[in-house]
Amino acid sequence: xxxxxxxxxxxxxxxxxxxxxxxxxxxxxxxxxxxxxxxxxxxxxxxxxxxxxxxxxxxxxxxxxxxxxxxxxxxxxxxxxxxxxxxxxxxxxxxxxxxxxxxxxxxxxxxxxxxxxxxxxxxxxxxxxxxxxxxxxxxxxxxxxxxxxxxxxxxxxxxxxxxxxxxxxxxxxxxxxxxxxxxxxxxxxxxxxxxxxxxxxxxxxxxxxxxxxxxxxxxxxxxxxxxxxxxxxxxxxxxxxxxxxxxxxxxxxxxxxxxxxxxxxxxxxxxxxxxxxxxxxxxxxxxxxxxxxxxxxxxxxxxxxxxxxxxxxxxxxxxxxxxxxxxxxxxxxxxxxxxxxxxxxxxxxxxxxxxxxxxxxxxxxxxxxxxxxxxxxxxxxxxxxxxxxxxxxxxxxxxxxxxxxxxxxxxxxxxxxxxxxxxxxxxxxxxxxxxxxxxxxxxxxxxxxxxxxxxxxxxxxxxxxxxxxxxxxxxxxxxxxxxxxxxxxxxxxxxxxxxxxxxxxxxxxxxxxxxxxxxxxxxxxxxxxxxxxxxxxxxxxxxxxxxxxxxxxxxxxxxxxxxxxxxxxxxxxxxxxxxxxxxxxxxxxxxxxxxxxxxxxxxxxxxxxxxxxxxxxxxxxxxxxxxxxxxxxxxxxxxxxxxxxxxxxxxxxxxxxxxxxxxxxxxxxxxxxxxxxxxxxxxxxxxxxxxxxxxxxxxxxxxxxxxxxxxxxxxxxxxxxxxxx
Numbered sequence: 001x002x003x004x005x006x007x008x009x010x011x012x013x014x015x016x017x018x019x020x021x022x023x024x025x026x027x028x029x030x031x032x033x034x035x036x037x038x039x040x041x042x043x044x045x046x047x048x049x050x051x052x053x054x055x056x057x058x059x060x061x062x063x064x065x066x067x068x069x070x071x072x073x074x075x076x077x078x079x080x081x082x083x084x085x086x087x088x089x090x091x092x093x094x095x096x097x098x099x100x101x102x103x104x105x106x107x108x109x110x111x112x113x114x115x116x117x118x119x120x121x122x123x124x125x126x127x128x129x130x131x132x133x134x135x136x137x138x139x140x141x142x143x144x145x146x147x148x149x150x151x152x153x154x155x156x157x158x159x160x161x162x163x164x165x166x167x168x169x170x171x172x173x174x175x176x177x178x179x180x181x182x183x184x185x186x187x188x189x190x191x192x193x194x195x196x197x198x199x200x201x202x203x204x205x206x207x208x209x210x211x212x213x214x215x216x217x218x219x220x221x222x223x224x225x226x227x228x229x230x231x232x233x234x235x236x237x238x239x240x241x242x243x244x245x246x247x248x249x250x251x252x253x254x255x256x257x258x259x260x261x262x263x264x265x266x267x268x269x270x271x272x273x274x275x276x277x278x279x280x281x282x283x284x285x286x287x288x289x290x291x292x293x294x295x296x297x298x299x300x301x302x303x304x305x306x307x308x309x310x311x312x313x314x315x316x317x318x319x320x321x322x323x324x325x326x327x328x329x330x331x332x333x334x335x336x337x338x339x340x341x342x343x344x345x346x347x348x349x350x351x352x353x354x355x356x357x358x359x360x361x362x363x364x365x366x367x368x369x370x371x372x373x374x375x376x377x378x379x380x381x382x383x384x385x386x387x388x389x390x391x392x393x394x395x396x397x398x399x400x401x402x403x404x405x406x407x408x409x410x411x412x413x414x415x416x417x418x419x420x421x422x423x424x425x426x427x428x429x430x431x432x433x434x435x436x437x438x439x440x441x442x443x444x445x446x447x448x449x450x451x452x453x454x455x456x457x458x459x460x461x462x463x464x465x466x467x468x469x470x471x472x473x474x475x476x477x478x479x480x481x482x483x484x485x486x487x488x489x490x491x492x493x494x495x496x497x498x499x500x501x502x503x504x505x506x507x508x509x510x511x512x513x514x515x516x517x518x519x520x521x522x523x524x525x526x527x528x529x530x531x532x533x534x535x536x537x538x539x540x541x542x543x544x545x546x547x548x549x550x551x552x553x554x555x556x557x558x559x560x561x562x563x564x565x566x567x568x569x570x571x572x573x574x575x576x577x578x579x580x581x582x583x584x585x586x587x588x589x590x591x592x593x594x595x596x597x598x599x600x601x602x603x604x605x606x607x608x609x610x611x612x613x614x615x616x617x618x619x620x621x622x623x624x625x626x627x628x629x630x631x632x633x634x635x636x637x638x639x640x641x642x643x644x645x646x647x648x649x650x651x652x653x654x655x656x657x658x659x660x661x662x663x664x665x666x667x668x669x670x671x672x673x674x675x676x677x678x679x680x681x682x683x684x685x686x687x688x689x690x691x692x693x694x695x696x697x698x699x700x701x702x703x704x705x706x707x708x709x710x711x712x713x714x715x716x717x718x719x720x721x722x723x724x725x
Contacts, residue, residue, distance in 0.1 A: 001025065001059070002046030003033055004090030006097045011088065012045060016056040025059070027075045028068025028302070030097055032061035041102040043067075043093050045075070063102075065285040066304045073341045074302060080336060086699050086717040087325040094324075095297035096281060104278040111139035111170040112156060117163050129155070130164060139170060173283070174276040176267040177515045178251045183259040188224050197368045198228045204344055205232055205307055211335050211345040213314075213360040216370030217608065218350045218579020219377050219543075223253065225370075226310050227260035229346065234264060234290060238307025238343070242293040243330055245316035246537060247271050247511075251518045252525075253312070254293055261291065268294035268301065271514055296321060296330035299337060306343045309334045313540050314347035314356060315572055317565075320722040327718045331356075350579060351572040351610055354617050355628040373583075380550070380581040380588030382606045386597045398485045398493055403551045403591045411501055411530050415548040415586065419494075419533045420577045421487045422557045434477035439469075445676040451509075452488050462678035490553060491533055498531070506534035539577040545584035550577055555594040555602055562673050563724040564626050567601045571613050574605035625665075625688055627720070631695050634721040635685040635702055636672060639713035642681040648713045649683040655705050656687075656698055664689045664698045673725040695719075 002012040015033050017025055025031065029044045034057050068074045082089035114130050122130075129149045133140060142153050159165045190198065201212050216222045230240050244253055247269050257265050266280045266289040283289040284303055292303050296319050299309070311319070311334050319330040331347065338345035347356055347365070360367035373379060385400040395401060398421075410417050431438045439448045441459040448457040448464070455468050471478050485493075491505050504520055511517040517537070524532045525544060532538055552574060559570045574592060582588020594602050604613040622629050637649040649669040656666055665688040672682040689695040699717055706715045 001031075001044055001048070003031060003042040004045045004088060004093070005035070005040060005042040006090050006092075006094035007040065007099075009035060009040070009090070012090075013042075014051040014053050014056055016051075016058045018058050021059060021062055024064060025062060026068070027072050028078075030063040030067060030093075030102070031059045032102075033057060033059055041097050041099070042090060043097060045079075045089055065282075066287060067285060067302050069302075069304060069341075074337075077333070077337050077340050078300075080340070081326050081328055081333060084696075085326040085328050085719050086696075086703060087327075091325040092300065095300055096302070100274040101278050101281065104274045106279070106282075107172045107174055107275060108169045109141050109172050110167050111141055112145065112160065112165045112167055113139040115164055115166050119164065122164070126155070126159060126164070129159070133165075139168065174273065174279045176269070176272050176276055176280065177518050178254040178267055179258075179265075183255055186259070188260075190224060190228070191221065191372065191374060193370050193372060194221055194225050194228075194374070197225050197370065198232075200366075200368060201225075201229055201344060201346060202232045205229075205236060205238070208338065208342050208344045209366075210363075211338060211347060211365045212368055213352060213356050213365045214346055214348040214368050214370065215352055215357070215360070215610075216348065216350060217373065217379065218576065219373040219379070219583050220350070220370035221374030222312070222348045222350075222370065223256050224374065226312070226346070226348070227257055229308055229310070229344075230257065230261055230291060233308040233344075234261060236307060237305065238290075239303040239305050240291045240308045240310070241298055241301065241303055241306060241334075242291065242310045243298055243312065243319070243334065244293065244295060245313050245318035246540070247295060247517055251521050252543060257291070257293065264289060265291040265293055268292065268298050270295065271517070273514070296328075299330045299333050306337070306341055309338055309343060309345045311345070311347045313349055313576075315349045315351055315353040316540070317569070317722045320720075322718060322721070322723045327716075327721075329720055329722070332720065351575050354568060354614065354621060357614055358618060358628045376585040377583045378587065379608055380578060380590050382578055382590040382592060382608070384597050384602060384606050385591060385593045387593050387595050390593075398490045398553050399497070399551075400591070400593050403593065404497060406549050406589060406591060407498065407501075407531070407551070410549040411498065413548075416524070416527070416529070416544060416546045417531045417549040417551065418538055418544070418547055418577070418580050419490070419531060419551045419553060420536070420539055420573075421485070421490050421533065421553040422535050422539075422573070423486050423554065432472035432475060432477050433479040435472060435475040437472050437474040443676070443679045445674055449486060451486075452492065461674070485554070487533060487535060494531060494533065501531055502529040503531045503533060504529045506532060506537050508535070511537070536573060538580070539573055540579075542580060543583055544580065547580055548582060548586050548588045550581040550588070550590045552577060552590070552592045552594075555592050556596055556599075559596065559599060559601065561725075564621075564624070565722070565724075567599070568613075568617055570599075571601040571605050571610075574602065575608060575610070578605065578608070625690065630688050630690050631692055631719075632721055633687040633695055633699055634716075634718040634724070635687065635699075636682055636716040636718070637669075637684075637709075637713055638677075638680045638682045638716065640679060640681070641712060644713050645681045645683050648709050648715070649685060651708075652702055652705055652715070653685055655701055656685075659698070659701055661694055661698050661701075663691045663694045 001015050001017050003015050004012050032041055078092040081092050114133050119127050129151045132149050142156050145151055160167055233240050266283045268280050292298050292301055311331050314331050321328055335345055359365045390400050407417055441448055441464050443464055444461045450457050457468050458465050487507050494503055506520050523529055578590040581590050637645045639645045653669050667686040669683050669685050672684045
């Protein structure tokens with residue numbers, strides 16, 4: 001039997017199958033084996049009668065259950081991913097075969113149930129306790145008994161010792177926090193557009209074909225379409241996978257699905273504990289839960305008999321895993337899983353990716369439009385504020401005069417405001433006003449960010465942390481300037497402008513603790529805050545009917561990045577956050593602050609005009625042979641010795657040039673935009689081709705070349721890169 005590993009053990013290794021396990025192991029079964037004198041979990045990817053190697057080590061243990069489907073289509077998906085994304089197949093199993101999940105055991109607790117023993121001699125109080133326990137019709141923990149009856153632990157133990165209660169061990173499922181949130185019983189009446197979309201997509205559940213792109217403006221009720229389709233799939237005995245790009249979207253999305261379909265749903269995301277993820281995975285593998293909602297790794301989960309896959313906000317870059325193998329895009333994997341497993345795939349967005357909308361235009365996808373907002377809400381009015389003009393009027397605060405007026409009006413009327421600033425920290429740069437010295441990270445090629453709350457300067461790449469200095473290390477000057485506005489600085493300025501307002505902040509710093517994102521969103525949803533200030537976490541998918549004002553403090557944050565997708569990302573972010581306003585009968589307003597009001601991304605976001613933006617963007621892509629007209633792959637060499645890194649990237653480029661693979665254009669090598677991260681030097685190559693096969697051939701040469709690279713230098717191959725830095 002061939003075993004692949006999700007850890008840094010390349011290749012496939014042979015092991016023998018003990019006779020007692022011979023009929024329980026199939027393709028995709030997790031197996032515990034010994035590797036280099038350590039017990040390691042891997043997965044069976046090959047089954048054969050003989051091996052070329054003698055004296056094989058045996059399989060020690062297996063995980064039973066539906067880890068893969070009977071016709072092996074899920075394993076075909078994993079193998080396709082390994083081939084397409086240029087990695088070992090074992091790495092594809094990493095999210096579900098990680099050491100933490102494999103070692104985590106089920107949780108058990110003592111529970112108590114009432115016996116049949118006569119209660120004639122019992123005190124009235126004790127008889128009441130037993131009666132109330134009987135009414136629950138299930139065994140209870142001591143905590144539950146106390147909450148139900150008021151009985152203390154000593155009373156419970158007394159009743160047990162006298163034979164009135166029976167104690168036994170019971171398994172307890174650890175749930176994600178989102179599954180404890182209250183649900184709604186509100187009945188939704190679909191619009192004519194929504195009903196038509198449900199009928200068109202639902203008609204293909206028995207005979208799936210091309211994927212569907214559900215292009216609906218913000219607030220058009222795409223989630224209502226998703227829930228109706230999920231009901232249909234469940235009624236046919238099918239499983240469902242629902243992907244969302246951000247953890248911040250899971251609470252409201254889960255609420256809506258649980259309200260519509262009940263308790264058939266479970267969740268997987270990175271803010272869950274190992275135990276919670278283990279139990280959610282077990283619920284899926286056992287078939288007890290047939291709907292899985294999660295972030296990108298959920299697309300790899302062994303959900304049985306999948307009939308429907310939904311990718312919400314399909315345009316979002318968070319679906320791309322760029323920091324480790326496999327460097328996959330969950331949206332594209334969803335489309336391939338739908339093809340391999342013959343299930344319906346629905347990609348939904350108000351601002352579809354250029355690639356997906358192009359695929360819908362050329363007939364590769366089915367296009368369905370939702371052109372009207374759900375209910376009585378209407379698209380908000382969008383106002384563009386030129387911050388250059390604000391500076392001319394001597395306004396140097398993060399807020400334009402118009403935005404401040406609108407925030408004040410909104411608060412006075414009892415409505416809520418969302419403000420977006422996609423920059424963490426207090427200030428972008430700490431600079432000496434005397435000599436203009438700026439503090440940069442000693443480990444990375446970026447400036448340090450000042451965080452006022454901790455009085456510290458931090459690197460958001462490597463985590464470098466130091467106390468904020470009082471004097472300049474270059475000239476000794478004491479006049480330090482905090483240049484640029486981070487979200488902490490904006491929060492402080494807001495509190496000064498609106499001292500009576502209730503302000504909450506949502507960014508990576510405030511959501512580190514488990515359940516923090518749920519708490520923040522619940523606080524705002526209950527009306528216990530007037531202003532929600534956040535990074536891109538607050539920009540998409542959230543529905544707060546009382547929000548009538550949205551402000552974008554710096555629309556240009558990512559506009560001029562050295563990345564061909566910079567304009568597209570800016571348009572999507574602005575349009576998405578604008579869609580958070582006016583989602584009830586009260587009209588909404590959006591204020592976008594920018595230094596570049598004439599940029600296409602800004603002008604088209606003002607009118608919610610996706611079509612015009614797309615038409616301009618697609619022509620640029622066509623001219624430069626960027627996706628969807630060309631395939632890209634990025635090769636990055638990195639290591640602590642810059643000379644070795646340069647030698648390796650040069651050798652890789654020379655290898656490709658000598659091979660003369662037709663239709664593959666090579667750009668570079670050159671230093672990466674982020675040329676140094678955490679003391680690691682980085683150089684890159686960009687490969688561009690109109691042929692997937694030719695590009696794969698070139699990348700295969702690079703992978704072969706990796707074998708000659710010294711251990712101190714690492715080669716990263718990123719197919720369909722989203723991050724060009």
